[in-house]
Amino acid sequence: MPTEPTTPRRTARDDAYTVDTRRRPKRSGGGAIAPSRPAERDADVVDTRGRGGARGSSGGPVEPQEPRYRWRRGRIILITLLVLLLAWIGFMVWVPMQAWGSVNKVDNIPDGARPTDTSGYNYLLVGSDSREGLTAAQRKKYATGNAVGNRTDTIMLVHVSESGGKPVMVSLPRDSYVPIPGHGRDKINAAYSIGGPKLLTETVEQATGIHVDGYVEIGLGGFAAVVDSVGGVDLCVPRDMNDKKAGINLKKGCQTLDGGNALGYVRSRYTDPLGDIGRAARQRQFLGALMKKAATPATVLIPWRYKSFADASAAGLAVGSQTSMMDAVRVLQAMRSVSNDQGLSLSVPTSDLSYRTSAGALAVKWDTERAKALFTALKNDEPLTEAPPGSTVPGAKNS
Structure with a gap:
């Protein structure tokens, strides 16, 4: 009877698995020759895991990391807004100074x-x-x-x-x-x-x-x-x-x-x-x-x-x-x-x-x-809060 290849163990969801794409040599009596252990290094490894399913050395899930480019883009936007704000403040101060x-x-x-x-x-x-x-x-x-x-x-x-x-x-x-x-x-x-x-x-x-x-x-x-x-x-x-x-x-x-x-x-x-x-x-x-x-x-x-x-x-x-x-x-x-x-x-x-x-x-x-x-x-800088007598004109627009 042909020797059946060893059935791989059932893996956890999103774990990598090995797909053996090697040709198996034929025996004279038929059936494939099972590959030896060392030869498994030649097998193609296909990683089907998502980023969130990666596991660390201890077997636990690895936390996802924010891509660095997003952080850089946020910093550039922040710096640009700060520069514009400073330029605006400078303009608001410069205009009256120049006019004066x-x-x-x-x-x-x-x-x-x-x-x-x-x-x-x-x-x-x-x-x-x-x-x-x-x-x-x-x-x-x-x-x-x-x-x-x-x-x-x-x-x-x-x-x-x-x-x-x-x-x-x-x-x-x-x-x-x-x-x-x-x-x-x-x-x-x-x-x-x-x-x-x-x-x-x-x-x-x-x-x-x-x-x-x-x-x-x-x-x-x-x-x-x-x-x-x-x-x-x-x-x-x-x-x-x-x-x-x-x-x-x-x-x-x-x-x-x-x-x-x-x-x-x-x-x-x-x-x-x-x-x-x-x-x-x-x-x-x-x-x-x-x-x-x-x-x-x-x-x-x-x-x-x-x-x-x-x-x-x-x-x-x-x-x-x-x-x-x-x-x-x-x-x-x-x-x-x-x-x-x-x-x-x-x-x-x-x-x-x-x-x-x-x-x-x-x-x-x-x-x-x-x-x-x-x-x-x-x-005498007395704190006036209302008009003193006689200081407004009836019939005139006083304010």
């Missing part, structure tokens, strides 16, 4: 004695009607005219408390009738026309008793560009406004204003029943809305819009020689707080909006007692 380097510096530090510098920060925020930087076409489009020299359309005190009070923006109407050092009494904006930022700063300090810690000025030349760089500002127009001198014809209601219309909105006063007081309230409203729009993700997270806003702001900006970038940031943060109803938007208390001066001109006369109380509170 191009800001015009002016001398606003008064000579002689000044009020005592007390707790808190007080900044003079000025909007001048300088046409510098506007083309002839833009002057026509924005109805700015061709007046020479510089005057102030906006004068505000911005107070940032160190005692826990809300940020405060106080409008000083441009027609306020106050003493101008060395030039008698006149409208406050005359100080800027006569002696520029230095005399205006001295005038405000002497009239309020508050030490001015920094000076920020924006001109008409950069105003419209700043608004357009953020895609316009959202404002609620309190009434129909058709003012040819300001170049606007706006309807009542909430809307998005482009640079030209926004400029006309804050300049218009002849169609406002509150005159200069109403315009000052609209200016505070606008500045708050602008900062609110500038802080949205649509501005900050879009690189070209973020840089465009920074460059446009710098182009139309002038700051005091001792005003730091941190000072400018505090002013911007205060305006944003006011727009979010986390700050106070005020106007200096007045007693007569049509005061007749000795020269026969009409001016704004402050309420001496209430104005002094407001300025004393700011000077």
